[in-house]
Amino acid sequence: MEQHSRDFLQAAGAAIADSERARTREALGLLMPNQREQAIKDFGGNKEFDALRSEVKAIRQHALAHLGHYLESFSSAARENGSSVHFARNGDELNGIVLDICTRHEAQRIAKGKSMITEETGLNAALESAGFAVRETDLGEYIIQESGDTPSHIVAPALHKSPAEIRELFLERHDLGERDLADAPEMVAEARQVLREEFLAADVGIIGSNALIAENGYSMLVTNEGNGDLCANLPPVLIVCTSVDRVLPRAEDAMAMLRLLVRSTTGQAVSCYTSFYAGPRRPGDVDGPLETHFVLLDNHRSEILASDYAEMLQCIRCGACLNHCPVYMNAGGHAYGWVYPGPMGSVLTPLLTSLEESADLPDACTACGRCEEVCPASIPLPDLLRDLRRDKFTQGVTAKRWRFGIQIHAWLALHPRLYQRITSL
């Protein structure tokens, strides 16, 4: 996915002026926090939930502190299960590995589940330019792909689309004759009908992963549509694309994370589908892929782990910080100009790309603290954003006019009488 984070201010201004989209975001800005709040009440209240947050934070910190060890354990367990494990230093390497596998199998059609990592590496474009037909099968991603758009939310990629827009899109793109498509269930049923053919025809399935489990070499995937299972089990070849920081020591750690993730994301007690992929079909199995590959992306994560920003790798991609952020709710996801929007994106994008390319993102914050309050991994997002602003200043990335303004402000702050006189004018 191309990066346009440099244009954040302009894009945010345009998004705020788009009143229809702004109304949709406003409604969601009320709905999603309410759902999370209700889920926490049903769980037993904030005290219980915070205890689980502390547990998961400790699990994530431990896994990241011993990342090399757990990656080795995962790799050897996955290989014992019959899978191949590949490591990619950057996006081009990941795309190259996937292309090689698809070419070796003379694949033509690829069915894809939702994967932010492949958005990060621009895998679809790489596969399509090599002649493969790629079909996104998560409903939101399918809508995005059909409309030539990009995701605006890490969990709900087509959040910005209205039902009327989706209806128009389906009527235009699906050659299914006269029909009403009057409501959402009809549209969902139609997408399901169209996509079913894609699963059956695919030569390769590509999915993401919510957690890699070191002790048994399994991968956990959480979805509400079941499309991940169809991508994983129907095509003869399965490729799981994820990043190195997803590894957890034990299956029970993944279950603890799951209890937190789903409540923080959609307010559900449990996701509709939680699947564990253990490798290729074994003798006696009636279904499953014949070949399974894990492709694990680093793309600067090792550098982040060794930096002052290591806590950002604790992120479990729940999207709660987006749903509670006043800047995200006003500017929308596209304004951030790359794969990861909202507070988590404002920290991650400069770290995964460059501070120069995304210089405005650390400032896309009102310092209200809601993101840190709701983050299930207890990531101090406002502190990390402040540190990035400091780096921006010390590295000379901050624009000259802003540096001059900050220096004047700092000087005035040291002269309180003058400061008072000027600010009281």
Ligand code: SF4
């Ligand atoms: S930073 Fe926290 S709240 Fe935001 S997506 Fe990651 S885990 Fe969720």
